[in-house]
Amino acid sequence: MATNGSIRRKGKDAPTFLQPPRTSSHGTQTPESSPVDTMPAQLSPQLPDVATMEKTSTPALLRKKSSPMMPPFMVSAPGKVIVYGEHAVVHGKAAIAAAIALRSYLHVSFLSKSNRTVKLRFPDIQMEHTWNIDDLPWDSFSQSGKKKYYYDLVTSLDPDLLAAIQPCIDEVSPKAPESIRKIHHASACSFLYLFLSLASRKTPPCVYTLRSTIPIGAGLGSSASISVCLSAAMLMQIRALSGPHQDQPPQECELNIERINRWAFVGEMCIHGNPSGVDNTVSSGGKAVLFQRRDYDKPPLVIPLHSFPELPLLLVNTRQSRSTATEVAKVANLLNVHPELTENILNAIGLVTESAHKLLTSPGFDPTSHASLKYLGELVTINHGLLVSLGVSHPKLERIREIIDHTGIGWTKLTGAGGGGCAITILKPQPPALMNGHANGTHHHDSSSDESDASSEIDCSASIISNGTKLKYKILDSLEVKLENEGFEKFETTLAGDGVGILWPAVLHNVNEEEGGEEIDQEKFLKAEGVEGIERLVGVASTRRKHDREVREGWKFWRPWEVPER
């Protein structure tokens, strides 16, 4: 995986992509069958059987045959957090960002050919808009010198193409207040630029319905995750992707991720102007990356960290809006006034990232060891202290840290720009209260007891573990009440999970279920209530709960870090 022209850029096109990928009814693409050939019975439109029709039809009825519509499908992509190194990264140091389990989900359904429209349904931002496909500025995008292909690397937006789509953007929500219109126009711009670049006038009419469990504008990469979804969906539609399937070679997984990432970066540029490319890279590839930008005229260095462990993570949103630019300017100002001191703090943050990177990439690294987790946790605490010294925390972030520190449940830091936004807590493997002999999770945590963590857990009997788990949930529940009472929003999520995922066709199978599977249609998707409803209906998270009765099959991911099954 590489980002927008940075390291490990692949060749222009690989032979595997010259053949359109094909799909089986379970979403695994194989060379033998096309999506339409293998459309599950429950998804195929109610068309008469062709053979019967040919025998019984009178010549007058033998008009142009309809071809079956493509089945609806879904894509999903995660948000991200910066685990180590924010702000220092602006000054040339490395940082580490990881995917989180909060995700955007995009449902694509198809209309009959006679309906020459493309529609966006983005209820999270109360946006809905339909364009006539024939009214879109296809000519501008297909002019020689302007035309881009799915395998191209696009590192800047073309002002002429932006100007060409502007009238189509201006049609969107003309009566909405300026602040809302800005949000709608950013999403519409991202969609139209990608659609006009990747699709064609002949693209089947379709509806893109998007819902996300990622808070918008809280530094969690919501915009990158929707750009990844749009890019992946359109590349799927033009059959420029292969897989994902279980024994796909890692290089091929990376090539698909890279292709999606490149176009997601274009979508991000439409929303952000000048993004670093990190958010879309993490969202496309999942897991975590180390990134560093020494020279602003060059793309950042981005190194995938496939060894980053999938850790449980507590994410708390202050609901305090903040501006990344303001927080970055605060640090620049501090550098002016106290150059040496500030340099030292930024260097120390750089060392935090380096230290984490060294551990994560050391040959003997054991992601399940408590000692490793403790080491990574301590780095989280140190990183937060250094960010406080830079003046980019906020009383609300400090309040969250204080409340969580009192439970002793994990290691907490602000994430992203600070000045509001979110805090993250890497959870300890066992509730500290249990290990310290307390049954009440709200006592003041004694950090010196950490030394005994590993040894006491090795002795845990099954019943203690299950009591510990119950206690952990009890602490988390009471923590949730406390945080919510103070106006904060808590999410329990996971760090370093999968990147972009595909559900083709949009049917989920639950284990033990009879035949068929649950078809996800547009209306069902729109009706799902809140984060929980979305996750219950289409969530990808349960694909990993192998021993749970709720195991769900359908979502597929490119996982270059997994050894293909024999």
Ligand SMILES: Nc1ncnc2c1ncn2[C@@H]1O[C@H](COP(=O)(O)OP(=O)(O)O)[C@@H](O)[C@H]1O
């Ligand atoms: N769920 C969503 N539906 C539609 N558009 C979205 C959604 N989430 C994010 N966006 C787009 O991304 C923009 C948010 O980007 P930004 O303010 O940078 O937040 P973040 O830090 O979460 O990426 C929104 O203005 C909107 O255009």
Ligand SMILES: C[C@@](O)(CCOP(=O)(O)O)CC(=O)O
């Ligand atoms: C403060 C900074 O290091 C991270 C900002 O992250 P976010 O905007 O909160 O996602 C700025 C940057 O890297 O561009």
